[in-house]
Amino acid sequence: MLVLFCPHCQEKREEEEFGYGGEAFRIRPASPDTADDDTWADYLFMRTNPKGWNWELWSHATGCRKFFVVKRNTATNSIAGSWTLSDGRKVYDAEGGSQ
Amino acid sequence: MKKDYSIWSLFTKGLNYNEGWDPAWRSAELKPSYNVVIVGAGGHGLATAYYLAKEHGVRDIAVIEKGYLGGGNTARNTTIVRSNYLWDEATMLYEHALKLWEHLTEELNFNVMFSQRGVFNLGHTLQDMRDIERRVNANVLNGVDAQVLDAAEVKRRIPILNTSRNARYPVLGASYQPRAGVARHDAVAWGFARAASKYGVDIVENCEVTGMDIVNGRLQGLQTSRGSVRADRVGCVASGHSSVLAKMAGIRLPIESHPLQAFVSESMKPVLDTVVMSNAVHGYASQSDKGELVIGAGIDHYTSYTQRGSPHIIEHTAAAIIELFPIFSRVRMNRQWGGIVDTTPDACPIISKTKVKGLYFNCGWGTGGFKATPGSGNVFAHTIANDEPHPLNKAFSLDRFSTGHLIDEHGAAAVAH
Numbered sequence: 222m223l224v225l226f227c228p229h230c231q232e233k234r235e236e237e238e239f240g241y242g243g244e245a246f247r248i249r250p251a252s253p254d255t256a257d258d259d260t261w262a263d264y265l266f267m268r269t270n271p272k273g274w275n276w277e278l279w280s281h282a283t284g285c286r287k288f289f290v291v292k293r294n295t296a297t298n299s300i301a302g303s304w305t306l307s308d309g310r311k312v313y314d315a316e317g318g319s320q
Numbered sequence: 321m322k323k324d325y326s327i328w329s330l331f332t333k334g335l336n337y338n339e340g341w342d343p344a345w346r347s348a349e350l351k352p353s354y355n356v357v358i359v360g361a362g363g364h365g366l367a368t369a370y371y372l373a374k375e376h377g378v379r380d381i382a383v384i385e386k387g388y389l390g391g392g393n394t395a396r397n398t399t400i401v402r403s404n405y406l407w408d409e410a411t412m413l414y415e416h417a418l419k420l421w422e423h424l425t426e427e428l429n430f431n432v433m434f435s436q437r438g439v440f441n442l443g444h445t446l447q448d449m450r451d452i453e454r455r456v457n458a459n460v461l462n463g464v465d466a467q468v469l470d471a472a473e474v475k476r477r478i479p480i481l482n483t484s485r486n487a488r489y490p491v492l493g494a495s496y497q498p499r500a501g502v503a504r505h506d507a508v509a510w511g512f513a514r515a516a517s518k519y520g521v522d523i524v525e526n527c528e529v530t531g532m533d534i535v536n537g538r539l540q541g542l543q544t545s546r547g548s549v550r551a552d553r554v555g556c557v558a559s560g561h562s563s564v565l566a567k568m569a570g571i572r573l574p575i576e577s578h579p580l581q582a583f584v585s586e587s588m589k590p591v592l593d594t595v596v597m598s599n600a601v602h603g604y605a606s607q608s609d610k611g612e613l614v615i616g617a618g619i620d621h622y623t624s625y626t627q628r629g630s631p632h633i634i635e636h637t638a639a640a641i642i643e644l645f646p647i648f649s650r651v652r653m654n655r656q657w658g659g660i661v662d663t664t665p666d667a668c669p670i671i672s673k674t675k676v677k678g679l680y681f682n683c684g685w686g687t688g689g690f691k692a693t694p695g696s697g698n699v700f701a702h703t704i705a706n707d708e709p710h711p712l713n714k715a716f717s718l719d720r721f722s723t724g725h726l727i728d729e730h731g732a733a734a735v736a737h
Contacts, residue, residue, distance in 0.1 A: 222630045222632060223630065235632075237632050241621040243623075258723065259722050261722075262574075262722040263572065265721075266721040267721070268575060269572070270563035270575055271563075271567075272625045275623065277622070277623070295623055295625050296625050298624060
């Protein structure tokens with residue numbers, strides 16, 4: 222059972238309160254009308270799926286119902302921290318993006 | 321050349337206190353180069369090597385494995401074999417596998433204990449029953465045996481199932497595939513390993529791929545924990561670790577790796593002689609020949625490479641099984657485990673060439689790969705040998721995520737199967 226910290230509620234709660242939202246900070250094609258099929262496929266379907274540190278979205282589904290980001294190691298399940306989306310983005314960018 | 325197993329060999333070795341059995345396969349050292357290297361010595365990888373040697377005349381093959389043979393998802397599934405999928409492409413692929421299963425014991429001279437005890441997919445709502453009828457009709461049109469059963473017939477065939485009208489999710493009926501069943505998971509890996517080894521295939525365990533040598537878009541060879549190896553063609557059959565291998569080749573896959581848990585009970589006298597699955601209540605169960613109930617349900621929602629999951633998934637699975645079979649409420653569970661499954665957006669596998677010449681992927685089987693083991697190896701061997709997909713896996717290319725020709729099998733896959 223993962224125990225996650227919700228940065229909105231400032232509470233540590235068990236995984237069952239949360240919903241998993243997949244990889245964080247995926248960027249939608251900037252110009253949807255001109256993006257080709259491969260660009261769309263990459264955005265919609267392709268995943269980094271790293272074995273190691275992963276930035277991921279969680280929603281506090283039975284709590285405040287807000288989304289936040291977690292940095293979790295998929296090889297060990299250890300968690301580096303939780304952030305709101307905007308704060309998490311700053312940390313993510315400072316690290317130079319995913320992996 | 322090893323001798324075939326037979327009643328005579330069993331008898332004579334028995335007289336000799338079962339001393340003197342040969343190892344089933346030859347443990348090999350990695351040579352500097354091969355015609356074909358298969359990455360992953362699970363059922364699918366070993367089947368690929370076997371069919372490459374048998375049907376395509378390729379003899380210079382290595383199967384390399386980072387752990388031990390058959391120690392990944394081959395050892396971590398719930399052994400259900402069926403082919404009652406909805407769409408033509410998926411149905412034909414799984415039916416191809418089921419037909420190979422029916423003769424696999426004779427083919428490999430290894431008892432894979434394939435038991436065609438039938439599979440029930442229960443319907444609990446009117447919409448469930450409509451979906452079941454649609455799927456059964458699609459199966460019949462594709463030549464797959466399938467039937468719609470009403471609740472009374474389900475009750476007659478599975479007396480211990482809770483078919484009370486007062487159940488929280490009353491059973492309204494089921495789809496039934498008589499030719500479906502279960503097989504012995506380890507025997508499949510061992511049987512294919514032994515049969516492939518007879519053709520001279522090198523099986524190298526404890527050999528992890530650490531890098532790929534790619535020059536001008538063509539694969540030259542692999543870096544491994546046991547040194548480098550050159551190979552004309554490499555087939556990756558690494559289930560949950562496919563994304564890790566693809567990254568070495570600069571390829572992105574539409575795969576997420578999730579833990580899938582399952583567990584078995586203590587051994588009991590025979591009580592359940594078929595396989596029962598329920599999408600709505602969300603669980604499935606069968607009884608092994610040893611008498612254990614083999615139970616599973618859905619994946620853990622988060623991605624992970626840890627071969628374990630969260631306890632609340634086990635709790636929900638157990639609750640579903642007791643909802644279906646109240647008689648099991650005091651059965652004690654014996655073992656629990658998790659495997660890392662490679663799920664795709666359309667719940668269908670990827671058996672495909674890649675943009676790197678000489679590199680092939682067979683992955684994305686998600687929660688339902690075991691049932692396809694011989695068929696998967698058979699068509700993947702064809703794909704590698706001819707550098708072209710077999711007609712049965714043409715629709716399962718990596719391109720389909722760009723062209724939009726997804727094969728949505730979430731309905732037939734439903735509970736992790």
